[in-house]
Amino acid sequence: MEKQRIGSDIPPVHAAGLDPAYIPGLVPSGSEVADEADDTALEQGSEATPTDAVPSEEAVVPNAQEDPADEEDDGPVFEVSDRRGAIVADRAGITFRLDEEVAEFGWDEIGAVEIDTPRFGRRFGVTVYMSGRRWFQADVEAPSRGVLKEWAAELDTVLDARFEETEA
Template sequence: MEHRIGQNSPPVHAAGTDPAFIPGLTPPRPDEAAECPPPVPADAAPETEAEEVAAEADETEAAAIEEEPPPVADGPVFEVSDRRGSITIDSTGVTFRLDDEKAEFGWPEVGAVETGTPWLARHLTVTVYTTGHRSYHAHIDAPSRKLLKQWATELDAALDSYFEDTKAT
């Protein structure tokens, strides 16, 4: 009688043999691939009225997603900038700008915000921790230590209004 020693699992494609291999993702099962409808060409006209209505609904939904919601004027606004970047905290969330790049974090995706002012330096550091366990930070240079302290006080007040303290005192 023969017994196998070790794991009884099928072989898995590795990155060395399959350039499309991504660890943690499994390829679709053959029966799932057969259930997927074939792609429709972009210039194909809808054949029925139901397809036409569905296409119009998809276009309307896509247009609504592309439009940015207007900023809400509730809550305090904190904004600081230097020659290259800026940090804005308002009722929509946290926005970092550096040169031509922009990163926006809405309040639903922000898990925490950390601020820092080094002892001898004159810059404000703001770090955003998202609910997806990622962190992003921005630095803004202050012209003076006095202004840096003022920024830190204003930033704490703005963050306190957006993050409610859930502890009972």
């Protein structure tokens, strides 16, 4: 006699509706949470401020040295928006905004990027493909059809610069 399973053969999958942390970019990263915790600790401890909490000049000097390096690494930046949404590609990665929702994707987690300029219409679409067969899409309405080609060329320049940097 052959054994038969009762129930589904498909393993359970975590859904984004149940776990928002499943979608990268929707939940702040650990460093942002740590920064917020430090800020709250400083606000609560402001009544008795120890001398150790006051930043010294030595701590300020390294930050001043790092800023010019960050400015040199900026490279090309792409930013378009309409009344509801925005698409930004900069040195940190690609950011999609729709109303108050923000999704951020770092260059290290992006597998591919697709630009969609329709034959008819004024919607400029960008699709970010992640590893593990996941993809996310955002659309922005252009003021005119002529702007679509300019936006595609600008985003292509940013993508060329970023993906060449990661390959090198």
